[in-house]
Amino acid sequence: MGLATGCSTPYRSVVADVDARAWDTPVELTLPNTDTLNYYDWQFFIRCDERIVPDTFTVRIAVVTPDTLRFEEPFAVQLPPCTTPAARMCETLLDYRRRVLLSRTGDYRLTITPVRPLRGIEAVGIQTVESD
Numbered sequence: 001m002g003l004a005t006g007c008s009t010p011y012r013s014v015v016a017d018v019d020a021r022a023w024d025t026p027v028e029l030t031l032p033n034t035d036t037l038n039y040y041d042w043q044f045f046i047r048c049d050e051r052i053v054p055d056t057f058t059v060r061i062a063v064v065t066p067d068t069l070r071f072e073e074p075f076a077v078q079l080p081p082c083t084t085p086a087a088r089m090c091e092t093l094l095d096y097r098r099r100v101l102l103s104r105t106g107d108y109r110l111t112i113t114p115v116r117p118l119r120g121i122e123a124v125g126i127q128t129v130e131s132d
Helices: none
Strands: 011-017 027-033 040-048 056-064 070-078 090-100 106-114 121-130
Touching (some): 011 040, 027 121, 040 070, 070 090, 090 121, 106 121
Antiparallel strands (some): 011 121, 027 106, 040 090, 040 121, 056 070, 056 106
16 A cells, blocks of 8 residues: 655644543653644644543653654643533633654654542543644
8 A cells, every 4th residue: 555645734743642530640742743844833732521621731742763862851730621511521622832843753662651540530631733
């Protein structure tokens, strides 16, 4: 099967499920990159269930580039109130980084680790959107 090119979505996402009963382990994600010219905004994606309450918590986000450079920092997450019915999941995108330029082609490895165990979080990830 061949590779199709042409119209594409304006964003890319890498997301992983976590243990909603008590997320306390690192999540490893791989973001393949072929574009070394354009700038992107990174948004932190989080999907919660009815066990979560609006809260502020910290995760550590580490990025390892294809040539093994490493950057890590804390990211404070402030969840807005969820307005969906209790039986439905709530998905939130929060601005994480603006105007990111990935200067190497290859796989960027991201690790997202909660600083403390968290209940009610079902998935986390990073969405990339081309910068304005």
